[in-house]
Amino acid sequence: MLYLILLAILSSCTLKDQKVRNMVPELVELKEIVCLVDSTDALEIEDVAKNPQLFKPYAGPELNYGHLRKALWVKLTFENKTDIAQKFYISSDQVILEDVRFFSKTAEGWNIEKSAWGLAASKKKTDSYLHAFPLEFLPKETKTYFVRIRNQYQVVRYPIHIFSEVQFYQHSNFYVFLDGLVIMALITSILYVFYNLIFSRKDRILIYYMLYAVNFLAFYAIRIASPTHIAEAHPPLLNYFVTIFIFISTYAFVKFGIRFIDPDKEDKHPIIENIIDVFFVLAILASLFPKYSDAQALNTIKLIFFTGSIAYLIWYMCMRFRKSLLSRIYFFMGMPLIVSGLVEGLTNVFGILKVPNQFFEAFRMSIVIEMLYILFAYIYREKILTAQIQSKLRETELELLRSKIDSQEAEQKRISGDLHDDLGGTLSTLKRLIFDNLIGNVKEIEANKIKKLTQKAADDLRRIAHALMPPEFEISGLTESVKELLKNNNSEKKKIQFLQHGKAHKLHSSIELNIFRIVSEIIQNINKHSKATKVLVQFIWSENELTMMVEDNGSDFKEAHSGLGMKNMKMRAEYIGGFINFDSNGLESTITLEVPINES
Template identity: 25%
Template sequence: MRFCLRILFFFLIGIQFYAQNSKIDYFKIVNDKSTIDKQYVFSEKTFSADINFVLKNDSVFKPFFKPFVNLGIYNKRHWLKIPLYNNSDITNFVYEFNQTNIDSLSLYLVKKKKVIRQFKEKGLYFHKNNTPAFLQNRYAYVYDINIPKQDSIVLYVKANVFDDSFKTMNVLWSKDNYKNREREIKIRSTYLVVFLGIVFLIILLSLAMLFFTKQKLYFYYIGFLFVVFLQITGVRYFISPILIENTLFFGNNFEEMLGFLVIFFVMHYTDNFLNLKEYYPKVSKATKYGANFSLLIFFLALFLRKYEWFYSFSYVFSKLFLLIISVTLYFFAYKLARKKKLMGYYFLIAYAPLMLFMGHFILTAMKLTNSYNPLEWEVVIFIEIIVLTIAMAHRYYLMMKQNSDYQKAIIKEQERGIQAMIEAQEKERSRIARELHDGVVQQIGSVILKSRSILAKMNLLDTKESREMLEMLENSNQDLRTISHQMMPRALKELGIVSALNDLLENSLGYSKINYSLEHFNIKERLPKKIEITIYRIVQELINNIIKHSKASEVSIQIFNTNNTIILIVEDNGVGFDKKISINGIGLLNISSRLDMVNGDVNFEPSPKSGTLVTIKIPLINS
């Protein structure tokens, strides 16, 4: 009896063991695209199993009936067992393994516990075996496999990943349908090339802004863009990751190494971008310390990268530290936005996708999520860079506008100073002219009358000496009268600009060898006092220059009003005007200063008469 019971016991154990090892839940292929959601997983830290071990030990595998396989960062070596049953009319398939940053990847086709085909090893360190299309394996590793109709096969996938979490989605395509996938990859690759071109262009523009502004903000932004550019070109195989790792001495975890540099540039950049030093000095100080600490970790990593423990540390620390920093700075950006600070709004928009992406990334690494990241790294970075570039351009515009307003304010103050000086000068001219006319001229006139009376009583009036003395006194008195009229002509004060110009020309050129003419049109009313004085002083300056330097024999002056603009034309037939020599002369500067007060402008050009033609325009509106 005992013997029978023992036989029964071992028989049941054997049946159970056989059932456990023979029961396989196959993934049934029914169409030309299938996302595999029935697979078995096995991860290990130290022991490196081979294909013979896993074929003999099915019990090490655990079922994973979900499309997104996430084994986190805890283990470095992983096996996938994917049983497939072809329930379709298709026999030629393409197996797509959707994780590109795998150090090594092996695929075995197994039937009835025997390897019927072993593919060449692929991965970062076997890049020569990777798919040559589309600049190698930019989006996935692919394998051509054949499964007969109504037949089964088991895929064994061995993946080693030392500097990232193991996360993948496995898709089985029909050979024909995979052509659509290839077209999609080409389109995405084109978008990526365009994006990288935009990033490169933004780097050049930022260099120009750095050159013109000399602000550290643009230096940190350029550093951030360059590191991101290097990251994307490495991840998407525009540049071989192995080349980056070996040439730049970044080791196997170049993404995390570059991540420390990203943190350094982003923190310094954000400190300047949000102007934290002004609004939150303590936060600004802590941000700078955090940035410099990240840079220190980067340099230490150059020596620590040879240790295996550092890979997990750098992976978690770089992502977690960036998330903490982003959340902290995001909070203060929110506070600035509450204060209606424009850069705070830009920061909130730019970093919202990044925070979502990094949060999901860390949850994936810690095996706390079984969903594929809905955001792609390139999309997140594209949004961030575009928004920040717009913000930088806006900031640059505001800075240039502020500088322009500052320059305008300085010019306005200078104009006010010049205007005050000219007004004071005119007041002083008026005072001196009044003192001369009402004082000195009148006194000299009295002296002449008294001298005549005294000389007449003494019978000396007709002598030569007396006549010469009286003539000198009268000439001096006439000169003083002329000077007083020129300093503040009575005709300008009482009759207007045309009469004043007539008197000016008669007194200045009437007794010279220079012929003159004055024409006026549409000057029916008195002009504003400021404009009349301006025109008179300018003509006075030009006439003095003609007398002293031009050697002219003819002078023509025209003044007229057209479309609420006073046009003054002064033309002579002299030797001409050398603008290069005279442009900085006191006379021309005086003319320009006076015209600035009335919003006028002046143009000097050669005259058809071989002399000089001066054209002055003064608007009556807003003068």
């Protein structure tokens, strides 16, 4: 949204002539604004005042000469439209101007007032870090003023405002307020990152964000905010070296952005990033020699690094836009700051673009909002990454469960087969030999005991084998297999009843088998640990869920809670996406298994 607002501001104001923005047009009128570039860099006020023919109109919406490195003279002629004396202020928000001199004609000659970047606001005639000068008019008076601007290191860009006295101080105080918001946002970001680096996640991405925020704070505090608070003037050379902070913060922001949107480095391009690293070092080295600030080769290196690194980040975001939610979040949250930073750099650092001053008025607010946006985006990113890690851990746990359950199933199938084929065959042979050779040689009572024991052994073997692996389970299905299991465990001392409610659904075979295993384990626990005489097993079907309930009148599962059987039941319930609950008071117990059908 902020990005669209910035674009709207740009598109709405670039076509207008804004060399001077007159905020009191009903009181004062700009009659003429013309410019002179002093190629000799030696003209004085008397020279330019006597040669008005040297001045030419500037072709463009706003006075912007880029890296001029020569004196620029601006001639301004105003008319007081009222019948009373008036006082106005001519002001420029381009605070990085290194030497500004304002000339006004008096009876004694030309009066000169000075302003400059780094000059303490208390040392100026107007107590503001803006380059502002008072204009005093008699009724209906027309006056001409001259402004001389000389920059060695910075862009010569001179947006002009005309205010009433009240308007000027409102405007100046508002800028101070915005500067305070920017610095507070930066400090808040730094403190948040510092806290997380020390006491929480030691994430490398936070180091890049810290580097970005600290350098941006240094740049903004020194270049923009400090003249309001200093007592002694800063040398213009310091303003030149501030550019290093811009390059460092740009580099750190690009590194932060890439790692933000692609934490797994899926689309990383090591060659391009290595090239950016090399040009970053070269840009820093090229910025260490102010003597060669006008060297084309060094400025080209700086420009390649600045535009290339930001272009790579924008390209990376566009490439990852459809692949990652983080990319889309960062695109909409970070793009306004990226674009506005790029425009600001190309305008005020390199002097390539010529953008109206309204953009830079919005830039301050953009920084405040975007710094907070990026913090919120990082917090949200951490939530997403944490959820992804938990999801991967969950998948790993489920894979381990799957492997463990598959191993158990394979082992139970093998044991069931061995019992049925080997021990079952041996027991049948033994039974036949006993009946053929032994029954006729013992008393009838003993023979009956032998028959009952051999039959019981065969029945127990069949029951155990069926419990391990029900024959034709996939054909008979869950309900019939459970009925068969309960039938095999039913006795006169322990009555087991099965009830089913609702319309049964066909579940995945693995889910049905695990439900059967849970029921089998419960019945085994009842047989081992319970004195129950009645057991009720219920299947309650709904559209979205199967609820299995096992109730008895004598179980106490305290002995079994830490046993392997209970752990297996919980493991199988978790594996099929269900939930199992044990409720026992020592006299009776209820076990409930809930299995979602939709997820099945």
